[in-house]
Amino acid sequence: xxxxxxxxxxxxxxxxxxxxxxxxxxxxxxxxxxxxxxxxxxxxxxx
Amino acid sequence: xxxxxxxxxxxxxxxxxxxxxxxxxxxxxxxxxxxxxxxxxxxxxxxxxxxxxxxxxxxxxxxxxxxxxxxxxxxxxxxxxxxxxxxxxxxxxxxxxxxxxxxxxxxxxxxxxxxxxxxxxxxxxxxxxxxxxxxxxxxxxxxxxxxxxxxxxxxxxxxxxxxxxxxxxxxxxxxxxxxxxxxxxxxxxxxxx
Numbered sequence: 605x606x607x608x609x610x611x612x613x614x615x616x617x618x619x620x621x622x623x624x625x626x627x628x629x630x631x632x633x634x635x636x637x638x639x640x641x642x643x644x645x646x647x648x649x650x651x
Numbered sequence: 652x653x654x655x656x657x658x659x660x661x662x663x664x665x666x667x668x669x670x671x672x673x674x675x676x677x678x679x680x681x682x683x684x685x686x687x688x689x690x691x692x693x694x695x696x697x698x699x700x701x702x703x704x705x706x707x708x709x710x711x712x713x714x715x716x717x718x719x720x721x722x723x724x725x726x727x728x729x730x731x732x733x734x735x736x737x738x739x740x741x742x743x744x745x746x747x748x749x750x751x752x753x754x755x756x757x758x759x760x761x762x763x764x765x766x767x768x769x770x771x772x773x774x775x776x777x778x779x780x781x782x783x784x785x786x787x788x789x790x791x792x793x794x795x796x797x798x799x800x801x802x803x804x805x806x807x808x809x810x811x812x813x814x815x816x817x818x819x820x821x822x823x824x825x826x827x828x829x830x831x832x833x834x835x836x837x838x839x840x841x842x843x844x
Binding site for chain 2: 619621626628629633634638
């Protein structure tokens with residue numbers, strides 16, 4: 605019975621998101637700044 | 652090297668400021684996560700959006716120091732993606748789209764399938780009663796039932812998240828339903844709408 609439920613999951617889509625999406629995430633990470641003041645964390649984007 | 656250990660090391664390196672570690676993490680899980688999202692939404696554009704939103708949440712959580720899922724990075728990321736997929740379907744069901752077909756009929760979008768006030772109150776009461784009944788179940792059965800019914804997770808995902816086999820998860824779900832029926836019968840509870 606387990607095979608029935610895992611059948612859909614095992615479809616091989618072989619899909620990867622585009623390089624531009626990955627680049628956006630890496631740029632976003634570099635630009636993200638997290639500051640902490642009086643126990644509260646603030647995030648700001650330096651772009 | 653163990654895959655999960657490697658993830659945890661990459662996470663530590665990223666939290667310590669190594670941006671390259673994030674690039675490795677994304678690249679490492681790109682295909683598995685993208686394919687998972689694509690298998691659920693069947694759209695390349697929406698897959699890109701959900702993948703992006705998933706990793707934005709990941710990045711924020713790691714950078715804020717809120718991550719505490721030691722050794723379980725990928726299941727955690729998959730759970731975030733899963734929740735975003737559910738959000739996507741919730742939003743799209745609230746926003747019917749005109750697909751531009753010649754046979755477009757405005758009345759096909761104007762149906763009112765909302766519950767009236769009385770039925771909504773009854774439904775809320777049933778949901779609330781059911782929540783109390785679910786709390787009576789043994790913890791392992793309750794966990795599987797909540798993941799399956801309320802979080803819409805597949806048994807494979809439940810298996811991965813709970814660390815038990817799919818058959819065990821299926822068994823727990825079965826016993827949860829049997830026990831719920833017993834509780835309902837024993838207490839003469841009527842759940843109907």
